[in-house]
Amino acid sequence: MRLIAENLGGERGGESVFSAIEFALGDGQALVVTGANGAGKSTLLRIIAGLLPVAAGRVRFEGGGEDFPSAASACHYLGHLNAMKTALSVKENLCFWRDFSGAGSAGVEDALETVGLGGIGHLPFGYLSTGQRRRAAIAKLLVSYRPLWLLDEPTAGLDKASEERFGGLMTQHLEEGGIIVAATHLPLGIDRAKALRMGESG
Amino acid sequence: MSGRTEGGAWAKASHIMLALFLRDIRLSIRAGGGALTGVIFFLAVIATIPFGVGPDLRLLARIGPAILWIAALLACLLGLDRLFQADREDGSLDLLVLGNDRQMLALTVLTKCLAHWAGSVLPLVVAAPLLGLFMNMEPAGIGATALTLLVGTPAITFIGAAGAAVAVALPRGGLLISVLVLPLTIPVLIFGVSASYGAVADPDPFLQPFLILAALTLFLAVLGPVAAALALRHGTD
Numbered sequence: 265m266r267l268i269a270e271n272l273g274g275e276r277g278g279e280s281v282f283s284a285i286e287f288a289l290g291d292g293q294a295l296v297v298t299g300a301n302g303a304g305k306s307t308l309l310r311i312i313a314g315l316l317p318v319a320a321g322r323v324r325f326e327g328g329g330e331d332f333p334s335a336a337s338a339c340h341y342l343g344h345l346n347a348m349k350t351a352l353s354v355k356e357n358l359c360f361w362r363d364f365s366g367a368g369s370a371g372v373e374d375a376l377e378t379v380g381l382g383g384i385g386h387l388p389f390g391y392l393s394t395g396q397r398r399r400a401a402i403a404k405l406l407v408s409y410r411p412l413w414l415l416d417e418p419t420a421g422l423d424k425a426s427e428e429r430f431g432g433l434m435t436q437h438l439e440e441g442g443i444i445v446a447a448t449h450l451p452l453g454i455d456r457a458k459a460l461r462m463g464e465s466g
Numbered sequence: 467m468s469g470r471t472e473g474g475a476w477a478k479a480s481h482i483m484l485a486l487f488l489r490d491i492r493l494s495i496r497a498g499g500g501a502l503t504g505v506i507f508f509l510a511v512i513a514t515i516p517f518g519v520g521p522d523l524r525l526l527a528r529i530g531p532a533i534l535w536i537a538a539l540l541a542c543l544l545g546l547d548r549l550f551q552a553d554r555e556d557g558s559l560d561l562l563v564l565g566n567d568r569q570m571l572a573l574t575v576l577t578k579c580l581a582h583w584a585g586s587v588l589p590l591v592v593a594a595p596l597l598g599l600f601m602n603m604e605p606a607g608i609g610a611t612a613l614t615l616l617v618g619t620p621a622i623t624f625i626g627a628a629g630a631a632v633a634v635a636l637p638r639g640g641l642l643i644s645v646l647v648l649p650l651t652i653p654v655l656i657f658g659v660s661a662s663y664g665a666v667a668d669p670d671p672f673l674q675p676f677l678i679l680a681a682l683t684l685f686l687a688v689l690g691p692v693a694a695a696l697a698l699r700h701g702t703d
Contacts, residue, residue, distance in 0.1 A: 349558070
């Protein structure tokens, strides 16, 4: 599978945020997008996912076969918001996203165990702290399989140990042939990642 | 595509939609879900009417079906703004829209409409016979009104979904949705009320307006979700 951006430009509210972004990612490769606030990191991720229209150039997703014909169908999008309902329990939330997106490598219990939330799946999501909520959202990446992970500030609110654990999860995803595009200010703990610094050239 | 894989795809889609339906029903029942808001509003309006109109039992019986329908229509509009807004606020809407390539977004919207209807509008239909007694309606009229509400209210939800999708990004879109949607719901109201009267007033027909009402619901079950999906698809920011 390959994710390719060619001369990609993005705009927000009619104003160009970035232009001439180029990258190509193959199986097992990661791209870490950095840049100042407002440089267009989140916009770039949303354009790749297809949530925002492309302003210039194009972004292609190849080799996904019948299961993943487009970047939108092949991606897990982890945005600023966790996409979880506060009134439902953590487990109910994860079960819903597993049913909605299709089953993955890990069961709900296993995924919670992996992100260090084992034993609190029965609590309403609203009772969790910021870091725990983020970890529950990360568990969402595990309960259904997608080759492409689009992560927007994935480690915001995480403590040191959780950051390292998440770094391990990302490394594992890459070793299994996945692709990661992450926008962040903090070091993510994945080796051999390509870097894209926004807001300087564009 | 062979019949078997097609059948498999259907089974998969229905499994996904069932999960979404159950989640939305659960959310509407849990605290803050707002399932009761509509019923309480409905109850308040109908309970107030006899005080305002006065104790003329014949007049109450005559305006009963119309009042039930108008109150139900307004109660339906009350909760519509939360249909997509709640999902937008916590980021779920992005993921629902991203699912478009696997299962049509219109199908997702249809499922959300059905869950919204079952969670917050069906209680109105159930309460309608009781409130019909407040209006001194005869049993046939009560039955006919409840039946037309059962058949007609989904149409209001389907149109409302399109309005809710257009106004999803507005922080106080509730009023705007009502204004957008109300003119489109007038045909539903007209045929619903005339069928209800048809059951009790002798020369008026019941079946014809009732069938048109059913046709409206079926037509809007397609048009509403497709329009809403289009608005949501282009409304993400």
